[in-house]
Amino acid sequence: MAGGSSNGRSLEQTPTWAVAVVCFVLVLISIIIEHIIHLIGKWLKKRNKRALYEALEKIKSELMLLGFISLLLTVGQSLISDICIPEKVANTWHPCNEDPPEPGENDGSGTDEGNHDRRRLLMVSDFGKSVRRSLAAAGSTNSSCPTGKVPFVSSDGIHQLHILIFVLAVSHVLYCILTMALGRLKMRSWKRWEEETKTIEYQFSHDPERFRFARETSFGRRHLSFWTKTPILMWIVCFFRQFVRSVPKVDYLTLRHGFIMAHLAPQSHVNFDFQKYINRSLEEDFKVVVGISPPIWFFAVFSLLFNRHGFHSYMWLPFIPLIIILLVGTKLQVIITKMGLRIQERGEVVKGVPVVQPGDDLFWFNRPRLLLYLINFVLFQNAFQLAFLVWTLYEFGRDSCFHKRTEDLVIRITMG
Incomplete structure (x- = not known):
């Protein structure tokens, strides 16, 4: 989902069979998961486990809430990434930037490349056969923000939030099952x-x-x-x-x-x-x-x-x-x-x-x-x-x- 990618084709430029295959796989996986949850619910009802059935329904509602958050991120992705904030504000409270650039340091001179290196949040570098990934850039290269401003959250950052929500949903369900088992x-x-x-x-x-x-x-x-x-x-x-x-x-x-x-x-x-x-x-x-x-x-x-x-x-x-x-x-x-x-x-x-x-x-x-x-x-x-x-x-x-x-x-x- 990185902006400016050479593979950023829209659906009008994508084969219909590719779109259909992706949709079919996603729908199939969703139906299988929903059917498994339904079978577990029927089994709990058959064994008169009313409390556990209500707990299962609560887990389903929590998963629905996480899915709704993910849906809002998808719908509002362009709106969020179009919000521009000053670089001075964007260079604060970074999780990994040990030495953020001072305001006005990026003045268009030859040090701009060094400032960009300190500012970026996602970097991929090769060391032989290994690939090291660190944190992403505050903005993508095709940002619509004017000079001196960067996106509030980039498209790459929103995509990474999607993954975090998915992992959180899976880990929460696993912890619930582990708690009951213990x-x-x-x-x-x-x-x-x-x-x-x-x-x-x-x-x-x-x-x-x-x-x-x-x-x-x-x-x-x-x-x-x-x-x-x-x-x-x-x-x-x-x-x-x-x-x-x-x-x-x-x-x-x-x-x-x-x-x-x-x-x-x-x-x-x-x-x-x-x-x-x-x-x-x-x-x-x-x-x-x-x-x-x-x-x-x-x-x-x-x-x-x-x-x-x-x-x-x-x-x-x-x-x-x-x-x-x-x-x-x-x-x-x-x-x-x-x-x-x-x-x-x-x-x-x-x-x-x-x-x-x-x-x-x-x-x-x-x-x-x-x-x-x-x-x-x-x-x-x-x-x-x-x-x-x-x-x-x-x-x-x-x-x-x-x-x-x-x-x-x-x-x-x-x-x-």
């Missing part, structure tokens, strides 16, 4: 614990008529210690616990018993499958996690804005999702510990299994769903970081200014 894999080990609750040994060890000290129960030994008396120590211990085993067996069984006591009859613990209930809850929460809200879109634009040279965004931007997810994991551990402290506050002696009492006041701002929104934010930001990495490698190559430092690639990959 959630189900995590809960697979809980199935064994759920089967154990139906055995005679479990019913004997959890005799409801048995009196014990709260601190001597398995749940008490895990969560009632000297470090729980100091909030700072509690947060430090809970921070490291999320790396060892986020949901141990004793926590699962205690939370299961607390849920039954709060919502069901005490005799229901034999037939109630808490693991299946959590599985259905995961599907319900997945509808929230896969969505892309306006604040998340604005943060993506913020990430693009501050991806300029000198801000070192690769050193701090990928760490924002990491910090958030570590805070969420620590907060969940703190919540379970505080529920254990509430058991001790009600009395030193407990009858049967300790009964935990969850409450909205244990969460930030009394809003449990805030944790879901934070996980949603992390999911999209991980997808965005991966898409940006793949896009820059594809468009500009390994040796571009985006990847001058090896730590840039390491940070983007490992943090995601």
Whole structure:
């Protein structure tokens, strides 16, 4: 799509069979993808996976939104590239231009070629058999802008934005699927614990008529210690616990018993499958996690804005999702510990299994769903970081200014 290309033929100069073949392939691929999504939806309905079906519909709406953005870019490409801005403004906030030319430096003298070299954003140079691609020019050679001005965004830049949107859509869908798969894999080990609750040994060890000290129960030994008396120590211990085993067996069984006591009859613990209930809850929460809200879109634009040279965004931007997810994991551990402290506050002696009492006041701002929104934010930001990495490698190559430092690639990959 570069302007001034010798191969820039219009459709009136293109064979009709070539146009028909391209249209046929695009339509065929679109129909196949739509049919696959339709089959997945029918399969989910057949298995009564209502929440997952709604999540699939939300993914389809997000893909439609990305497609609509791409369509607007296509329709408005000429309008955007016809907008002219002064070179002084165009020479600011470049992602890779380490030494932009000073205003008035391009005065038509013999240094014009050197200034153009510093100003261009897309350069292809051959070193033997390898081709290195770096960042594109602010304007194309056939720009309609007058002297001293350049296009707001060139046609090449808009075309590259198309590719970024496509890669973002693919990476977001893959991250959604990966998130769901990891959630189900995590809960697979809980199935064994759920089967154990139906055995005679479990019913004997959890005799409801048995009196014990709260601190001597398995749940008490895990969560009632000297470090729980100091909030700072509690947060430090809970921070490291999320790396060892986020949901141990004793926590699962205690939370299961607390849920039954709060919502069901005490005799229901034999037939109630808490693991299946959590599985259905995961599907319900997945509808929230896969969505892309306006604040998340604005943060993506913020990430693009501050991806300029000198801000070192690769050193701090990928760490924002990491910090958030570590805070969420620590907060969940703190919540379970505080529920254990509430058991001790009600009395030193407990009858049967300790009964935990969850409450909205244990969460930030009394809003449990805030944790879901934070996980949603992390999911999209991980997808965005991966898409940006793949896009820059594809468009500009390994040796571009985006990847001058090896730590840039390491940070983007490992943090995601």
